[in-house]
Amino acid sequence: xxxxxxxxxxxxxxxxxxxxxxxxxxxxxxxxxxxxxxxxxxxxxxxxxxxxxxxxxxxxxxxxxxxxxxxxxxxxxxxxxxxxxxxxxxxxxxxxxxxxxxxxxxxxxxxxxxxxxxxxxxxxxxxxxxxxxxxxxxxxxxxxxxxxxxxxxxxxxxxxxxxxxxxxxxxxxxxxxxxxxxxxxxxxxxxxxxxxxxxxxxxxxxxxxxxxxxxxxxxxxxxxxxxxxxxxxxxxxxxxxxxxxxxxxxxxxxxxxxxxxxxxxxxxxxxxxxxxxxxxxxxxxxxxxxxxxxxxxxxxxxxxxxxx
Amino acid sequence: xxxxxxxxxxxxxxxxxxxxxxxxxxxxxxxxxxxxxxxxxxxxxxxxxxxxxxxxxxxxxxxxxxxxxxxxxxxxxxxxxxxxxxxxxxxxxxxxxxxxxxxxxxxxxxxxxxxxxxxxxxxxxxxxxxxxxxxxxxxxxxxxxxxxxxxxxxxxxxxxxxxxxxxxxxxxxxxxxxxxxxxxxxxxxxxxxxxxxxxxxxxxxxxxxxxxxxxxxxxxxxxxxxxxxxxxxxxxxxxxxxxxxxxxxxxxxx
Ligand SMILES: Nc1ncnc2c1ncn2[C@@H]1O[C@H](COP(=O)(O)OP(=O)(O)OP(=O)(O)O)[C@@H](O)[C@H]1O
Ligand SMILES: [Mg+2]
Numbered sequence: 357x358x359x360x361x362x363x364x365x366x367x368x369x370x371x372x373x374x375x376x377x378x379x380x381x382x383x384x385x386x387x388x389x390x391x392x393x394x395x396x397x398x399x400x401x402x403x404x405x406x407x408x409x410x411x412x413x414x415x416x417x418x419x420x421x422x423x424x425x426x427x428x429x430x431x432x433x434x435x436x437x438x439x440x441x442x443x444x445x446x447x448x449x450x451x452x453x454x455x456x457x458x459x460x461x462x463x464x465x466x467x468x469x470x471x472x473x474x475x476x477x478x479x480x481x482x483x484x485x486x487x488x489x490x491x492x493x494x495x496x497x498x499x500x501x502x503x504x505x506x507x508x509x510x511x512x513x514x515x516x517x518x519x520x521x522x523x524x525x526x527x528x529x530x531x532x533x534x535x536x537x538x539x540x541x542x543x544x545x546x547x548x549x550x551x552x553x554x555x556x557x558x559x560x561x562x563x564x565x566x567x568x569x570x571x572x573x574x575x576x577x578x579x580x581x582x583x584x585x586x587x588x589x590x591x592x593x594x595x596x597x598x599x600x601x602x603x604x605x606x607x608x609x610x611x612x613x614x615x616x617x618x619x620x621x622x623x624x625x626x627x628x629x630x631x632x633x634x635x636x637x638x639x640x641x642x643x644x645x646x647x648x649x650x651x652x653x654x655x656x657x658x659x660x661x662x663x664x
Numbered sequence: 665x666x667x668x669x670x671x672x673x674x675x676x677x678x679x680x681x682x683x684x685x686x687x688x689x690x691x692x693x694x695x696x697x698x699x700x701x702x703x704x705x706x707x708x709x710x711x712x713x714x715x716x717x718x719x720x721x722x723x724x725x726x727x728x729x730x731x732x733x734x735x736x737x738x739x740x741x742x743x744x745x746x747x748x749x750x751x752x753x754x755x756x757x758x759x760x761x762x763x764x765x766x767x768x769x770x771x772x773x774x775x776x777x778x779x780x781x782x783x784x785x786x787x788x789x790x791x792x793x794x795x796x797x798x799x800x801x802x803x804x805x806x807x808x809x810x811x812x813x814x815x816x817x818x819x820x821x822x823x824x825x826x827x828x829x830x831x832x833x834x835x836x837x838x839x840x841x842x843x844x845x846x847x848x849x850x851x852x853x854x855x856x857x858x859x860x861x862x863x864x865x866x867x868x869x870x871x872x873x874x875x876x877x878x879x880x881x882x883x884x885x886x887x888x889x890x891x892x893x894x895x896x897x898x899x900x901x902x903x904x905x906x907x908x909x910x911x912x913x914x915x916x917x918x
Contacts, residue, residue: 369918407759410918429761437759443752452677459673460760462666504756 357421359385359434359512359543360406365415367401367567375401377567378415383560385420385511388538389545390558390575394656398567399547400440403516407437420511433461436510438501440517440547446490450481453489454504461508468507475503478533495522502530506537513537514545519553531557551648555579565656575648582620582651586644589614592637599634601627615644670762671770678774682740689740689778690785693732697786700728701793704850715852716883725790726877727849730811732786734844734869735836737779737812741771741819742832749823754916764910768820768903775816776809783808796880803888804879810895811872815840817902824906824915843869853885868894 360383367376375398383389393399404410406417408424417424422431444453454475458468476482479499484492489500498518505513515534519527534557538544548554554561554575561578563571571578591612598608604627605617614636618624631638682689701721709720716723748754757767790796798804818835826832847869853861864870865886875891878884909915 404918409755409758411913429763432759432761435759439755441752443755445748445751445753456673456677457756457760460670460757460762462669462761464666464669 357385358418359383359387359420360545361418362402362406363416365402365405365417366413367398367405367410368413375567376405376413379564379567379569381562381569381572383512383543383545385543386538386541387543387560388534388558389543390554390561391545391547391564392551392554392561392652393547393564397564397656399564400516401567402564403437403439403514403545403547406514407435407439408432409439433508434511436505436508436513438498438505438513438515438518440520442497442501444489444497444500444504447488449486449488450476450492450500450503451485453500454507457504458507463508471507471509472503475506478506479503480529495526498522499526499530502533510542512543512545516547517549518546519548519550527553551652555648563652563655570655578651579648585618585620587616587618587641588644589616589631589638590640592639595636599631599636601630601634604630667763667766670760671766671773674757674762674766674770675773675777678740678744678771679777681744681774682778689736690782693736693782694785694789697728697732698789698792700724701790705793715855718881718883719794721794722796722881723852723877723883724850725787725794725796726880727847727873729783729786729790729880730808730873730876731844731847731849733779733783733808733812734815734872735840736782737775738815738819738822738836738840740778741775741816742823742826742836744774745771745820745823746826746829746832749916758916764907768817768906768910771820772813772816775819776812779812779816780808783812798880799882800879802879804876807872807875807879807891807895810892810899811876814872814895814898814902817899817906820906821902821909824909826915843867844873846870847873848885849873868898871895 360381362379362381365376365379366374368374379398379402381402391399391402401410405412406419406424408428417431418427419431420434422428422434424431448456451472454472455468458471459465463471473482476485479502481496481499481503484496489497492500498521502515502518505515518534519530522530531553534544534546546554546558558575560574561571562569588609591614594611595608595614598606598614600606603619603622607615609615616627618627628638701724705721705724709724712720714720714723745754822832822835846864847867848864853864853870856864871886871891871894874884874886875888875895878888
């Protein structure tokens with residue numbers, strides 16, 4: 357059964373702006389799914405409709421087979437949402453935010469207390485349980501929202517940019533947490549602007565641009581479509597010009613640095629022997645940009661949203 | 665789905681909210697009404713004599729209590745729901761499987777509890793100034809609860825429709841307070857010239873105050889049954905309108 361199924365979803369905001377132009381999307385149960393797209397693409401709009409915060413203009417959504425219109429209560433019970441922006445009461449304590457949310461989902465008091473403790477510990481927030489949420493740092497506030505979304509043990513967890521503005525250590529621990537939760541059987545849909553994050557975590561992916569799905573496939577076959585890898589080479593000594601080597605596109609980007617485009621079918625071996633022949637000694641090498649980033653840029657119009 | 669747990673969670677949260685800030689919510693009405701009793705009841709009232717057989721102090725106590733119930737039940741819901749909407753934590757309820765009627769009655773219950781609690785505080789203060797033997801406890805309590813319900817609902821609608829903090833103070837200042845004062849808190853409508861009596865009869869608060877006064881001291885300008893019908897009618901209408909607003913997501917959903 358699909359965790360999420362979206363049919364012909366359209367949204368036109370009151371000001372006439374068409375944020376979703378009829379999208380279709382299926383997310384399998386147990387999946388770790390990436391929903392990507394540039395600013396203003398319509399990701400949060402779609403998530404808002406799925407989580408009953410925004411009224412759709414037309415189309416349908418079903419969560420674990422429960423239609424959001426006709427079987428609302430069951431559909432909602434399956435879903436946990438971590439919104440893009442902080443939306444809890446800034447004057448409440450961390451614990452009461454999470455505990456109240458459990459109550460709204462109908463969790464009996466005793467179980468709610470247990471689940472609250474469990475989620476807060478998992479999010480490393482147990483020490484902060486009595487802190488008024490306004491006094492938390494930005495990263496902590498995000499984790500409060502994750503704990504709140506998980507307190508009723510949802511089967512589908514949607515996280516709208518959970519790692520935005522979070523330091524690397526916490527981001528790593530969030531990745532670990534999301535992987536654990538996913539391994540325990542929870543379906544996860546993640547939006548992020550850090551593409552390496554999507555690449556390393558997610559199995560399937562949809563890219564949305566200007567309210568339309570422009571790509572929807574599994575991560576592996578998407579990445580396999582990339583024919584060229586870009587590398588930056590750090591050299592031992594300075595070079596005056598970029599060497600010319602057949603099959604590769606080489607560009608000098610600094611005294612001791614080269615940028616090389618490597619077609620997949622040719623590979624790296626020849627490159628190094630040829631560079632040695634040119635008397636160029638390579639100290640280290642790194643992937644220039646994230647692979648997914650490349651694809652992403654190819655797929656979407658690279659102009660900022662406002663100009664489109 | 666167990667909606668009772670959601671309802672209880674909401675009501676508990678709403679109640680703690682105003683109790684936690686009691687110096688802003690429970691103390692001011694105590695002070696204001698003590699001053700009313702002192703100035704209008706004691707200092708001025710002694711020179712006025714009786715109205716319908718009651719001393720002036722006894723006559724104004726019920727109106728002042730009910731006026732506090734009205735303004736506080738309204739204020740509780742309008743400010744709580746508006747800030748919930750403004751801070752967007754209404755989304756916590758919208759994502760959860762909480763039906764609209766649970767949301768509505770959760771907030772309204774918070775308003776009723778605050779209104780009645782303030783009513784009790786004011787009544788206790790009144791005991792220092794007047795000794796009131798309750799004429800009909802059932803009518804007193806029922807009309808107090810119905811009034812608190814009505815104005816909690818009105819506060820809810822105001823909060824749903826409000827788009828700025830200004831919008832939540834317009835109705836209390838320009839509608840509720842004048843209607844309460846003109847609803848016969850300090851006088852009997854029979855003291856007014858004919859045309860003003862007729863106009864006063866269009867003020868719903870007049871009926872509630874008189875019914876409440878009847879419950880407490882047995883004096884009224886109007887028919888008690890009519891008071892219940894009018895209050896009940898308003899409650900039904902405002903409930904339906906509130907549910908309609910929630911159903912459409914007006915003010916809370918895009
Ligand atoms: N309430 C609204 N009224 C009118 N237009 C809106 C409203 N909310 C969003 N939009 C528009 O809809 C489009 C999609 O917005 P949305 O928030 O879904 O984008 P997003 O993909 O989540 O972007 P980001 O990555 O920046 O979060 C944007 O152009 C935005 O300006
Ligand atoms: Mg967004």
